[in-house]
Amino acid sequence: MLHPVYFFKNNAIDPATQHLLVQHHDSFCGFVLFDPQQQQVHGWVLYELTAPLDETMLSQFTERQEWLRSSFRSVTIADYNAVNTLVPKPLFVPGSEKQLLEVVPGLHHNHILLEDATADVVNIFQVPAAAYTAFARLFPAAKWKHHETAVLQQLPTEEAKINMELWFHRMFLFAEQNGKWLLLQQRAYQTPEDVLYHVLNCKQQFGMRDEVMVTVTGMIEEQSALYKLLHQYILNLEPEQQLVYGFPPNTSDIPNHTKSSLDRILTCVS
Missing domain, CATH: 3.30.420.250 (Protein of unknown function DUF3822, N-terminal domain)
Incomplete structure (x- = not known):
């Protein structure tokens, strides 16, 4: 069913x-x-x-x-x-x-x-x-x-930025800096540690500072083990909140990110 x-x-x-x-x-x-x-x-x-x-x-x-x-x-x-x-x-x-x-x-x-x-x-x-x-x-x-x-x-940002989009154990990872897209990558993951590894590897690959902004969208709960692990090791982790489109009032249970x-x-x- x-x-x-x-x-x-x-x-x-x-x-x-x-x-x-x-x-x-x-x-x-x-x-x-x-x-x-x-x-x-x-x-x-x-x-x-x-x-x-x-x-x-x-x-x-x-x-x-x-x-x-x-x-x-x-x-x-x-x-x-x-x-x-x-x-x-x-x-x-x-x-x-x-x-x-x-x-x-x-x-x-x-x-x-x-x-x-x-x-x-x-x-x-x-x-x-x-x-x-x-x-x-x-x-x-x-x-x-x-x-x-x-x-x-979408126009890439001048400042270094990493965005994660998460769907059903599938991770979409995008990195941008100096007005250019550096990385567009898709990975399967099984554990929170898998996701953390790919983010940290991206930072290292492109020489990004520890303070780089990492935004997260998609299917992740802020009380989940995944989010807590990311928050522990990523200094500037931010669930994406800004929306261009409006959503019905009865969808407040679906988080903005x-x-x-x-x-x-x-x-x-x-």
């Missing part, structure tokens, strides 16, 4: 008047109902996946969440999976996608190669064929985007 990890929806809003963001990863799938003009989130349902997404599983989601069958004003599917490569636009040659990904660990058969881009780079990524087919039948006009491309659309993981990507696809 599939049960959402997070769920809220404003039933006063007609889904057909709104936009939809789909979050896709091998370990989770989420659906965000939002209005980019008003910068409001009106619904979110997030499922943890224990098997690869296919048409049967997506049908189970729509049976429980009938609003997902609406004719949305637009649908964007953000893929969070790790097999991708970034190519500077001047060096990208159309038709070379498969050859470029062959050097990336984790390349699989029965996957579809997709691409999106910023002003400077082309991001080539793979999506499981079963998931691609399932989404294409439910959302035939959907646009695909990779999570890292959305991050790259969890909402901010949605906020980041919504501001990029709006």
